[in-house]
Amino acid sequence: MFILLQNQWEAVIAHYQKSQELQPNSIEAEVILANARYAQGTLPPDKQLHYATLNYELGSKRKQVGDFKVAIEYYRQSITMQPTLAEAHYHLGIAFQKLGSLDDAIAHYQSAQALQPDCLEAKVSLANR
Missing domain, CATH: 4.10.860 (DNA Excision Repair, Uvrb; Chain A)
Structure with a gap:
């Protein structure tokens, strides 16, 4: 996309x-x-965090209504602009898991946990794999 x-x-x-x-x-x-x-x-670089956050929010809205493919695109763009957004990695993992892409899901759960070691949701998601 x-x-x-x-x-x-x-x-x-x-x-x-x-x-x-x-x-x-x-x-x-x-x-x-x-x-x-x-x-x-x-x-401009000073706008990238703002738009990374908006991409994340749009991805979350799409995920909530079950539009996982579009959610994945928004989450990926969010991470492209701001690779350290642990929440985007975690929710990208959820979207991949919903589509049955477990290897991709695990990779993003691991990224979320690496970026935010106290992310309980990522730990639980990894433990359930």
């Missing part, structure tokens, strides 16, 4: 800029626009 060629990013950016004009309160359009700018290398 988020891996495109450079000229495709320009089209994505133009599309989501137009979407923001039509729906200025659309967080999803804002985040996808930021993701495209990040992929291009034009998202």
Whole structure:
């Protein structure tokens, strides 16, 4: 979803800029626009934590309604922008587990635990594997 060629990013950016004009309160359009700018290398570093957090929140909303594939994309983008977000790793592990990708789930539970050793949820998830 988020891996495109450079000229495709320009089209994505133009599309989501137009979407923001039509729906200025659309967080999803804002985040996808930021993701495209990040992929291009034009998202300012001081904005990356903010958009990593928004990607995490959108992933959580998608996970709550059972849309695990899209949740995974948002969690991955969150981790790409901010690799130390233990919560994103943990919830990415849950989404992978729901889709039956246990090796991926375990890897992200381990990442969450490594980043936040007191993360009880990650410990429990790993113990149950």
